[in-house]
Amino acid sequence: MLCCIQSKNSTPTPSSLEALPQEAHKKFHTTNRYRLHGELEFCDTSSDEDLPSDQELIDSALNPDPAIVKEQFSNIEGSPRGPNWKIIPEIKLLRAYWCLGERAILSEAPCEGLLGEFFSMAYKHSDTIISLFQDEEIDLRAQKNKFFQKIATRYYAPGNREYMVKNTYNRYEVTTHFIQVDPNIIRSTISIYHQSDRKRKRISHYRCTNWKDCTAGNLQTIVKLAHIALKAKMPIIHCWAGLGRSGTLAMIVSVFEKIKRGDVFPEIVPHSLISLRKERPFAVGTLDQYKTIYSAVKILCKKNDKRLEKIFSKTKEELHAEHAKIACSPFSKTISPDLVFPYVHEAYLAAPYAQYCLDKTLILCSAPRRDSMKLFSEMLYKNADAVIILMRPDELDKWSNEQLQIYNTLPDVLKELHFIRAKKLKLSTNHRKHPPKVISIYQYNDWTDNEGAPPKHMAALARLAMQHKKAVIHPPTGVERSGTLAAVISAYKRIKMGNYNENVIENAVRDLRNEWPMASYTPALHECVYKAVEFLLREDGDLNGD
Incomplete structure (x- = not known):
C-alpha cells in the first residue's frame, strides 16, 4: 500500500496534487482521521470494493468539519500570492x-x-x-x-x-x-x-x-x-x-x-x-x-430527485390526457362566498367579479371598466399591494382607452421593459386617518390566449406575484390567463413544500379549478404550467440540466 499523509497544519501544494496520476483521483477517500483531525490519506489497493463512489467523494470534499474549514482559510490567508497574473x-x-x-x-x-x-x-x-x-x-x-x-x-x-x-x-x-x-x-x-x-x-x-x-x-x-x-x-x-x-x-x-x-x-x-x-x-x-x-x-x-424527474418526464400525449381528465371532472361547490365583489350575472357589465385563491394569497378578477373603477380602486386599497395584467399584443391599442384607463394615467417609474412594463400607483382616500397606499403595477404584453407565454416569462411573472403579500391578477377579458398563472404559483409552492407526488401539478390545477373554474383552460396552457414550474425549479437549482 502506498500512503501519503498530509498533516492537519499544512495545506497541500498544487504541485503535490497535480503530480498524482489521473486515475488516482478516483481512489481518493477520506478517513475518519481526516474528518476529525484534518489528515488526508491516499490509498492504492487492488480491490475496488471498499473504494467510495464518486458521490461519496463529492460529499466528503464538500462537507468538512466547520473547524477544518476555518483552519483551511487561515492557512490560505498566509499562503504566498502570485505573480501568475x-x-x-x-x-x-x-x-x-x-x-x-x-x-x-x-x-x-x-x-x-x-x-x-x-x-x-x-x-x-x-x-x-x-x-x-x-x-x-x-x-x-x-x-x-x-x-x-x-x-x-x-x-x-x-x-x-x-x-x-x-x-x-x-x-x-x-x-x-x-x-x-x-x-x-x-x-x-x-x-x-x-x-x-x-x-x-x-x-x-x-x-x-x-x-x-x-x-x-x-x-x-x-x-x-x-x-x-x-x-x-x-x-x-x-x-x-x-x-x-x-x-x-x-x-x-x-x-x-x-x-x-x-x-x-x-x-x-x-x-x-x-x-x-x-x-x-x-x-x-x-x-x-x-x-x-x-x-x-x-x-x-x-442530483435531481427522481421523484421530480418523474413529474416532468410526461409526454405531450400524457399531458393532454391529464388535461382532458381535469376538464371532464365536475367543479365542486367550494367557491368561497367572501368574494371581493359578489358575482351577479345581471350586473356583469356594471361591476367586475373577483375571487380569493390559494389561501387568500392571490386575487383573480376580471378587468375593471369605467363604471366600476371606484369599486376596483377600493379593492386595491383594502386588499392588495400589486396588480399583474396579462395582455395580448393586439389588445394594447384596443383596450388602452377603455378598460385600462386607470393604468395609462400613471407615470412610468421603471421604463419600458422587454416584456414587462412596471409602474407605481398611489391610492388615497378622503379620510385623514387612512394614509396613501402605493401599489405596484406590472403589465405583460405578450400572452397568447390559448397558447400561453414562454416559460421564462411565466416564471418571472410568478416570482413577481409571490414576492408580494397579495397580488391581483387579471387579463383585459376572460379568466383563462389569470387562472393559468395562478396554477403555476400553486404547483410551484406545493413542490417547494416537499410534495413530490407524481400528480402534484394535476392536483394543484384541479383544486384551483374549484376556486377559479377556467384555470389551465386548454391543453396548451396545461403544458405551459408544467414548463413554467420546471423553469422555476431549474432556476432554484432543484433541477439540473438544460
Missing part, C-alpha cells in the same frame, strides 16, 4: 485579468473615463457581464463622487438608453435594453456597435442587487449567478475591485467544473483557491465567503 494586454488602464485557465475575466468595476476600455474588452472577449453589488453601494458612491453619477445613470441604473463611449483607439455606440426585473438580479441586454469594424455585438448584463461587500450574500441568488456564469462562454465578473465577491463566484464556478469533469479530491476547495489567488491575489476576502463556496457547490452538485 495574466493581464489582458489591450486593456491599459482597467485592471482586468484572465482567470480559471482563461475561462473567465475578473475585473474591477468600470468608472467614468474607463467605460470605453471596459466595453472594448467586452466586445472582443465576452458574451456575459455579471456585476455583484448592493444597491445602497451605488447610491452612496454617486452621492460622494459627482463623476460617478454619470456612469451610474449609464451603466448601473435600470432603463433603456443609448450613448457613445470611446477608448484610446475606437469609438463604440452602446444601447442598453432593460429586459427583466427580478427581486435580486436585474438583467439587461447591451448592444455594442464598433464604429470602425461596423459590427454589432450583444452582451447579456446581470446585476446582483443584494450582495453586500465582505458578506456571504444570498445563497439562492449566488447559485442563480453561478448557473449564468457556467453557461457563458467568457463571463466578465466584477464587484467594485474585482476581488472578494467576484472571486467567490469564480471559485464556485471553478470547483463545480472540476467536480463535473471528475477531478474530485478531499482538498479541492482550498487547492482551487490557492490556484486562483495566484491569478487574483485577494479573491474570496472573508471566511463567510469561503463557506459560501461549499454551500453553493453542494447545491450545484445535488
Whole structure:
C-alpha cells in the first residue's frame, strides 16, 4: 500500500496534487482521521470494493468539519500570492485579468473615463457581464463622487438608453435594453456597435442587487449567478475591485467544473483557491465567503430527485390526457362566498367579479371598466399591494382607452421593459386617518390566449406575484390567463413544500379549478404550467440540466 499523509497544519501544494496520476483521483477517500483531525490519506489497493463512489467523494470534499474549514482559510490567508497574473494586454488602464485557465475575466468595476476600455474588452472577449453589488453601494458612491453619477445613470441604473463611449483607439455606440426585473438580479441586454469594424455585438448584463461587500450574500441568488456564469462562454465578473465577491463566484464556478469533469479530491476547495489567488491575489476576502463556496457547490452538485424527474418526464400525449381528465371532472361547490365583489350575472357589465385563491394569497378578477373603477380602486386599497395584467399584443391599442384607463394615467417609474412594463400607483382616500397606499403595477404584453407565454416569462411573472403579500391578477377579458398563472404559483409552492407526488401539478390545477373554474383552460396552457414550474425549479437549482 502506498500512503501519503498530509498533516492537519499544512495545506497541500498544487504541485503535490497535480503530480498524482489521473486515475488516482478516483481512489481518493477520506478517513475518519481526516474528518476529525484534518489528515488526508491516499490509498492504492487492488480491490475496488471498499473504494467510495464518486458521490461519496463529492460529499466528503464538500462537507468538512466547520473547524477544518476555518483552519483551511487561515492557512490560505498566509499562503504566498502570485505573480501568475495574466493581464489582458489591450486593456491599459482597467485592471482586468484572465482567470480559471482563461475561462473567465475578473475585473474591477468600470468608472467614468474607463467605460470605453471596459466595453472594448467586452466586445472582443465576452458574451456575459455579471456585476455583484448592493444597491445602497451605488447610491452612496454617486452621492460622494459627482463623476460617478454619470456612469451610474449609464451603466448601473435600470432603463433603456443609448450613448457613445470611446477608448484610446475606437469609438463604440452602446444601447442598453432593460429586459427583466427580478427581486435580486436585474438583467439587461447591451448592444455594442464598433464604429470602425461596423459590427454589432450583444452582451447579456446581470446585476446582483443584494450582495453586500465582505458578506456571504444570498445563497439562492449566488447559485442563480453561478448557473449564468457556467453557461457563458467568457463571463466578465466584477464587484467594485474585482476581488472578494467576484472571486467567490469564480471559485464556485471553478470547483463545480472540476467536480463535473471528475477531478474530485478531499482538498479541492482550498487547492482551487490557492490556484486562483495566484491569478487574483485577494479573491474570496472573508471566511463567510469561503463557506459560501461549499454551500453553493453542494447545491450545484445535488442530483435531481427522481421523484421530480418523474413529474416532468410526461409526454405531450400524457399531458393532454391529464388535461382532458381535469376538464371532464365536475367543479365542486367550494367557491368561497367572501368574494371581493359578489358575482351577479345581471350586473356583469356594471361591476367586475373577483375571487380569493390559494389561501387568500392571490386575487383573480376580471378587468375593471369605467363604471366600476371606484369599486376596483377600493379593492386595491383594502386588499392588495400589486396588480399583474396579462395582455395580448393586439389588445394594447384596443383596450388602452377603455378598460385600462386607470393604468395609462400613471407615470412610468421603471421604463419600458422587454416584456414587462412596471409602474407605481398611489391610492388615497378622503379620510385623514387612512394614509396613501402605493401599489405596484406590472403589465405583460405578450400572452397568447390559448397558447400561453414562454416559460421564462411565466416564471418571472410568478416570482413577481409571490414576492408580494397579495397580488391581483387579471387579463383585459376572460379568466383563462389569470387562472393559468395562478396554477403555476400553486404547483410551484406545493413542490417547494416537499410534495413530490407524481400528480402534484394535476392536483394543484384541479383544486384551483374549484376556486377559479377556467384555470389551465386548454391543453396548451396545461403544458405551459408544467414548463413554467420546471423553469422555476431549474432556476432554484432543484433541477439540473438544460
